[in-house]
Amino acid sequence: MQKIKTALLSYGTSGKIFHAPFLDLHEGFELTGAWERSKKNIQNDYSGVKSYDTLEELLADDSELAIVNTPVDTHYEYAKKCLEAGKHVLVEKAFTTNASEAEELHELAKTKGLKLCVYQNRRWDSDFKTVQKVLNSKALGDIVEVEIYFDRYNPQLSPKTHKETGEPGAGILWDLGSHILDQALQLFGYPQAVFGDIRKTRNGSKIGDWFDIILYYEDKRVRAKAGFFMREPVPSYILHGKKGSFLKERGDVQEDELKEGKKPGTEGWGIEPIEKSGFLHTEMNGEEIKKTITTEQGNYYELFDLLHQSIIHDKPEPVTAEEGIKVMKVIDAALNSNKLKQVIQL
Missing domain, CATH: 3.40.50.720 (NAD(P)-binding Rossmann-like Domain)
Incomplete structure (x- = not known):
């Protein structure tokens, strides 16, 4: 090779x-x-x-x-x-x-x-790959509403000073927001408009450390949200369609495995604990169905x-510059929306 x-x-x-x-x-x-x-x-x-x-x-x-x-x-x-x-x-x-x-x-x-x-x-996270699988199965029908959360409980300022400077590119919107906005665009395409609400919630914070962004599509709304005061997490993916709903908590294990020194590709790599399986509630062939969905394997190697x-x-x-530009345009629009307190057309 x-x-x-x-x-x-x-x-x-x-x-x-x-x-x-x-x-x-x-x-x-x-x-x-x-x-x-x-x-x-x-x-x-x-x-x-x-x-x-x-x-x-x-x-x-x-x-x-x-x-x-x-x-x-x-x-x-x-x-x-x-x-x-x-x-x-x-x-x-x-x-x-x-x-x-x-x-x-x-x-x-x-x-x-x-x-x-x-x-x-994080396109290759186990939880996101599972969401993609459920959407592709059409089990939910036409999607009406989606919420994607990336929440943590971490009230302290980061010891990495470059993350707390208040300079361009510093803040949760670029850090975690760039991930979940990319996921939203991968799932549903480029939105028609954006509304963004960005706040400072930690004591002494110079950066936006909380955001709530709504992406407007003709037939649906997608909310992307992140913050540092979620001690008890909600499901990270909440999808509602005309036939059913799917809930999935954030569960990808790859980052933890890497920090522990585990080598990629070893046995069991990227496999979530069974208790983090997603929950599907829908209707198929006139029958109501409630069941857990086995999580896909995560693999950054791909x-x-x-x-x-x-x-x-x-x-x-695997992730083109054009796709990266679209994410940045949504971030720009969210910042402008927060400043003007209005919906920004794209």
Whole structure:
């Protein structure tokens, strides 16, 4: 299998947990190293890799793919430099701080004939894949209303200062919002209009740490909501159709498995506990049905496999720049809606 030499632009939580294990597992990638500004850790975990002292050193190296997994407000600058250096780019979510930056990167990648992909790994979460399966089964009939939640109980400010600065790209809307808005668009397409309500709820918070966004479609409404004061969680996916309803709590185990040091692809990988199964209440052939739905297996490896195929065989990226731009346009609209207190047409 043809290998793609790949470099990380950081080796903190993102690089160590979400990227390096999959690059190491997949035969089609060769991890060349990471840009490490202070702590030098990657060589302790992977032999034969480099710890780049500067971005310029990384750009001058022979890596073919650069993973921009730095704070959101650097994504545009660093992705642009990597593309200008002739490298394919995988950009962490949120894609950029706004849609215009995302559009410029997309045009640059097209001009250079390079692949530009957004790291929306939660398309391969077990819970989301289960929601997709239920929708595709048509068991709910025509969808009327959907709610997607990404709630946590975490009242303390993050020790990662870049997440709490109040600068563009910092805040729950870009962090968790970019995930669930991407999921909403994957399920139902681009909305006609957006209403956004964004608040600061934690003591001393400089960033929006709670949001409630409504996506308007001709025949349905989709609500995306996240915050840090949900001690007792509600179902993360609530779908109501003309035939029935489906409820599913957030249950994907991959992030926890990665943090525990479990290797992707090992036995039982990405399988939720049975008690987190979703609940379907619908009608089939005139009969009322209430039953649990077995959760699909989660697998972030698929994103990397599809990215390899995209670069080597010139197939579409697993998450295209055009899809990333649409998410950023919804985020831009939500911010504008919050400012003006009105629905924004797209």
